[in-house]
Amino acid sequence: MPHDGEWAATTKGEATAARIRAVALDQFSQLGFERVTMAGIAKAARVSQPALHYHFEDKAHLWRSAMLGLRAVIQEEERLIEAAADAPPLTQLRVAMRLFLQISWKHPALGRIVALEGMAGGERLEWLDRHLLGARNRRLAAIAGEAIAAGDLLPYPPEQIVVTLQTAAVGVINLAPLMRTTFDCDVAADRAIHDEMILEAVLGGFLTEKGRRAREETQ
Amino acid sequence: MPHDGEWAATTKGEATAARIRAVALDQFSQLGFERVTMAGIAKAARVSQPALHYHFEDKAHLWRSAMLGLRAVIQEEERLIEAAADAPPLTQLRVAMRLFLQISWKHPALGRIVALEGMAGGERLEWLDRHLLGARNRRLAAIAGEAIAAGDLLPYPPEQIVVTLQTAAVGVINLAPLMRTTFDCDVAADRAIHDEMILEAVLGGFLTEKGRRAREETQ
DNA sequence: CCAATTTCTGATTACAAAATCAGAAAAGCT
DNA sequence: AGCTTTTCTGATTTTGTAATCAGAAATTGG
Numbered sequence: 001m002p003h004d005g006e007w008a009a010t011t012k013g014e015a016t017a018a019r020i021r022a023v024a025l026d027q028f029s030q031l032g033f034e035r036v037t038m039a040g041i042a043k044a045a046r047v048s049q050p051a052l053h054y055h056f057e058d059k060a061h062l063w064r065s066a067m068l069g070l071r072a073v074i075q076e077e078e079r080l081i082e083a084a085a086d087a088p089p090l091t092q093l094r095v096a097m098r099l100f101l102q103i104s105w106k107h108p109a110l111g112r113i114v115a116l117e118g119m120a121g122g123e124r125l126e127w128l129d130r131h132l133l134g135a136r137n138r139r140l141a142a143i144a145g146e147a148i149a150a151g152d153l154l155p156y157p158p159e160q161i162v163v164t165l166q167t168a169a170v171g172v173i174n175l176a177p178l179m180r181t182t183f184d185c186d187v188a189a190d191r192a193i194h195d196e197m198i199l200e201a202v203l204g205g206f207l208t209e210k211g212r213r214a215r216e217e218t219q
Numbered sequence: 220m221p222h223d224g225e226w227a228a229t230t231k232g233e234a235t236a237a238r239i240r241a242v243a244l245d246q247f248s249q250l251g252f253e254r255v256t257m258a259g260i261a262k263a264a265r266v267s268q269p270a271l272h273y274h275f276e277d278k279a280h281l282w283r284s285a286m287l288g289l290r291a292v293i294q295e296e297e298r299l300i301e302a303a304a305d306a307p308p309l310t311q312l313r314v315a316m317r318l319f320l321q322i323s324w325k326h327p328a329l330g331r332i333v334a335l336e337g338m339a340g341g342e343r344l345e346w347l348d349r350h351l352l353g354a355r356n357r358r359l360a361a362i363a364g365e366a367i368a369a370g371d372l373l374p375y376p377p378e379q380i381v382v383t384l385q386t387a388a389v390g391v392i393n394l395a396p397l398m399r400t401t402f403d404c405d406v407a408a409d410r411a412i413h414d415e416m417i418l419e420a421v422l423g424g425f426l427t428e429k430g431r432r433a434r435e436e437t438q
Numbered sequence: 439c440c441a442a443t444t445t446c447t448g449a450t451t452a453c454a455a456a457a458t459c460a461g462a463a464a465a466g467c468t
Numbered sequence: 469a470g471c472t473t474t475t476c477t478g479a480t481t482t483t484g485t486a487a488t489c490a491g492a493a494a495t496t497g498g
Contacts, residue, residue: 205424
């Protein structure tokens, strides 16, 4: 009895289902939903194409199931952000951005999928909002709002700040193929420099005078 | 004798071809190449589906032809950047970012397509690099390098700076559907605030002390 | 106004990919 | 070992869409 929400123990079936999910996540994030074929996933996962329909009802279910593999990652992120809830809002934001960068390097699929579906709209975006990202993003916007109220962050719309910070952070990661084509450079090579750039220059650019002084004291 | 490189005068045919190109650009940018169907374009352009194959050899040709509609825009941008070539590099960068924002609002299709194809890689990305964006982006990276050499910009890799600035600038524009889903807010509403945010906070964040002083003098 | 040319349509073909199904192989259980 | 259930495959059907073609309508030029 396959394609159900939750999965049985470590049976043979779950092993291949996991392999399929991993391949699917990879392909969906690189190519987008439509460019990916069930046959292509099947081949990469070394199973026949009907095996996919055995484990997952259809292509949409497979997509969602693959996304759910990232839910643990996001939940852990949310947990770590909440753990800093007593710190000043600006510190929380910095923590959140560090986590965001970490996740973006470790799971580049996530940022690409958000970009793909966030531009197109539709039911997959709604699903992502409801089951994966909405809560976290609204939480971050609230923190940004607090940081503004505290006088540490420039008073721009918190939602715009959050999304701008995030898109800046994943920009060169998502656009790795473009970086190679246009500049012939490998992004992953200087990850440390990149992360410092995002934290210092981009996040730093949103700080007020007061926020900048606070930063120097804290570090 | 249709689907050739350059188009005749203002015949009946060119009018519908232009209409098709406009619809195609719109749909390609919102949905990506694969999600768009020839029938869908035909319907939106109020012609039969074979009419598309009369004017454009195939779907790929239609895509390229639609993109070429943006070439004039980019060329004008390059011209205006070169016009400022005698100004200090930092000023050139600010000019370039202002232009970039202007274009991104006026032709949101461009940023979305760069995001889509820049993530996926492949021959469409190569085409974009060769015919539309490569020269401009490498020029911008060179300017950023000069600004660093002049001590006005923080010394991060110029390519990363340029792409990060651009992705930050188009972030909330590209992700308008996400902004609506997650935050229920309309991005276009506060365009002026957004642009100020990008220029002051994001570009501002990359300035050195010296660059920041230079900014205050210039304005 | 008539002929030539351009522009476009309806009908059809070709094809790729998702989905289904009957049954084979493998795994688990007693 | 022998039976049952799970897991998977080969073959097939169905569907959606790009591409083709023959000919109709519209447009243009003499």
